[in-house]
Amino acid sequence: xxxxxxxxxxxxxxxxxxxxxxxLILYASHxxxxxxxxxxxxDNVIMxxxxxxxxxxxxxxxxxxxxxxxxxxxxxxxxxxVLAMTDVECVCYRFVQPEFFCEGGYRHVVEEVVxxxxxxxxxxxxxxxxxxxxxxxxxxxxxxCRELMLFKQKELAxxxxxxxxxxxxxxxxxxxxxxxxxxxxxxxxxxxxxxxxEELAHLGGYTVTTFRRIxxxxxxxxVYEWMQERRKEGILYDLQxxxxxxxxxxxxxxxxxxxxxxxxxxxxxxLSPRNLRKGDDADASSSVSPSPVLQxx
Numbered sequence: 052x053x054x055x056x057x058x059x060x061x062x063x064x065x066x067x068x069x070x071x072x073x074x075l076i077l078y079a080s081h082x083x084x085x086x087x088x089x090x091x092x093x094d095n096v097i098m099x100x101x102x103x104x105x106x107x108x109x110x111x112x113x114x115x116x117x118x119x120x121x122x123x124x125x126x127x128x129x130x131x132x133v134l135a136m137t138d139v140e141c142v143c144y145r146f147v148q149p150e151f152f153c154e155g156g157y158r159h160v161v162e163e164v165v166x167x168x169x170x171x172x173x174x175x176x177x178x179x180x181x182x183x184x185x186x187x188x189x190x191x192x193x194x195x196c197r198e199l200m201l202f203k204q205k206e207l208a209x210x211x212x213x214x215x216x217x218x219x220x221x222x223x224x225x226x227x228x229x230x231x232x233x234x235x236x237x238x239x240x241x242x243x244x245x246x247x248x249e250e251l252a253h254l255g256g257y258t259v260t261t262f263r264r265i266x267x268x269x270x271x272x273x274v275y276e277w278m279q280e281r282r283k284e285g286i287l288y289d290l291q292x293x294x295x296x297x298x299x300x301x302x303x304x305x306x307x308x309x310x311x312x313x314x315x316x317x318x319x320x321x322l323s324p325r326n327l328r329k330g331d332d333a334d335a336s337s338s339v340s341p342s343p344v345l346q347x348x
Contacts, residue, residue, distance in 0.1 A: 053308065058138060059089060062152055065122070068270060070196050070197045070198060071194040071195065071196060071197070072193060072194065072195060072196075072197045072200055073193065073194065073195075074190060074193055074195040074200065075144060075145045075146060075200060075204070075328060076141050076142060076143075076190050076200075076203055076204075076207070076262075077142065077145075078140070078141075078146050078186070078187035078190050079140070079141055079142075079143065079192060080138070080139065080140045080141075081138070081139050082135065082138050083134050083135055083137050083138055084134075085133075085134070085137065085139070085220070086132070086133070086134050086135070087132065087133045088132045089125070089130060089131050089132070089283075089305075090130055090256075091128060091129070091130060091132050091256060092125055092126065092127050092129050092130075092178055093127070093130070093258075093261045094127060094142055094145040094146060094147055094226060095124065095125070095126050095127050095145065095146050095317060096124065096125045096145050097122055097123070097143070097144040097146065097223070098117070098122055098123055098124075098133075098141055098143050099122040099141060099142040099143070099144070099175060099183050100117050100118065100119060100120070100121055100122065100139065100140075100141050101119065101120075101140040101141055101142065101175075101183060101184070101187070102119055102137055102138070102140040103119060103135065103136070103137040103139030103140065104117065104118050104119070104135075104136040104137050105117045105133050105134060105135050105136060105139055106133070106134040106136055107123065107131060107132070107133055108131065108132045108133075108134075109125060109129060109130060109131035109132070110129065111125070111129070111170040111226055111341040112170055112172075113129070113205045116136070117172050118172075120174060120175045120180070120308070121172035121173065121174060121175065122172060122173055123170075123172050123173070123222075124223045124226060124227070125226070125229050126227050126229065126230040126231075127147070127227075127228040127231075127234070127265055129226070129230060129299070130234060140187075142186065142190070143185045143186055144207065147264055147265060147268045148332060154238075155229075156212050156220070157218075157224055158222040158272070159217070160217055160220055160221050160225070161218075161224060161225070161228045164217045164218060164220075164221045164224075165221075166221050166225035167218070167221060167222060170222055171222070171324065173215065173219055173222060173223075175273070176210075176214045176215070177213070178210055178213075178214050179214065179245075180208060182210055186203065186211070188326065190203070211223075220325070225347075226309070227319065230270055233278050234265060234266075235269060235270075237255055238266070238269075238270075241254055241255070243281075243285070245304045246348060247275050248262070248263070248275055250270040251278075260264070262274065263336075270336075282304060283319055283320075285304065285321065285326065286300060286304055286315075286316070289296060289303070289348075290316075290324055290327045290328050291328065297309070297312075297324045297325065297328065300312075301324075308343075312324060328335060335341075
């Protein structure tokens with residue numbers, strides 16, 4: 052263990068501090084002709100253009116020019132391209148959990164505000180511009196103090212929800228909701244086709260780390276725990292509600308042998324597969340958590 056001096060000490064190296072985390076609000080500058088192609092966003096990204104002009108091409112912003120003092124959001128899972136038409140300066144904010152947007156406000160916009168027919172860039176208001184200009188001086192590094200990062204995230208969320216209308220915020224919220232719902236649909240449709248988290252992540256074209264992170268933010272539960280609960284539900288249903296043999300059910304759910312399957316059932320349900328099939332204990336299903344009502348954050 053290293054002993055680190057208190058924050059503010061002259062000889063501390065913040066990048067080596069245990070509280071240092073990846074910076075999510077990054078300042079960047081690029082020359083004319085810079086091109087970025089993102090096949091699938093691994094985070095939600097808000098691009099604030101402080102200087103210059105860029106051409107954006109995505110489903111929400113097809114061939115749209117982003118000018119100085121404007122910003123847009125690209126949601127997790129979306130594809131976009133950016134081409135710098137001039138020298139540009141920008142601040143990009145990456146995040147996963149929309150809670151930083153104010154959860155109550157987020158649900159209100161999703162459920163009660165009609166999304167725009169055509170998405171357009173939002174203007175950077177004076178208060179937001181002050182935040183961005185002040186932040187860029189010390190938010191260019193790859194690492195930042197965790198406590199400062201959380202503070203800046205909350206400050207940015209407050210500015211967005213305080214100075215922009217529900218209709219303007221719908222330009223940000225509805226894409227988030229759309230891709231969150233799409234991710235849910237993918238998981239619910241495909242989890243039964245795979246046996247491991249890794250297989251499910253690869254099926255969706257995600258790295259395992261990214262998939263775990265997105266899953267936790269959407270379902271509010273680690274993906275392994277969620278898949279285990281669904282596995283137990285499926286086993287119990289097949290034993291009690293179908294005519295499939297115990298051997299068929301055993302190998303369908305990836306067990307190497309009947310003794311392994313029997314041990315799993317005794318551990319999780321308190322009964323052997325044969326006794327579960329007989330319905331000896333009507334309360335066996337109580338050991339399985341019911342499927343949660345799946346709602347995007």
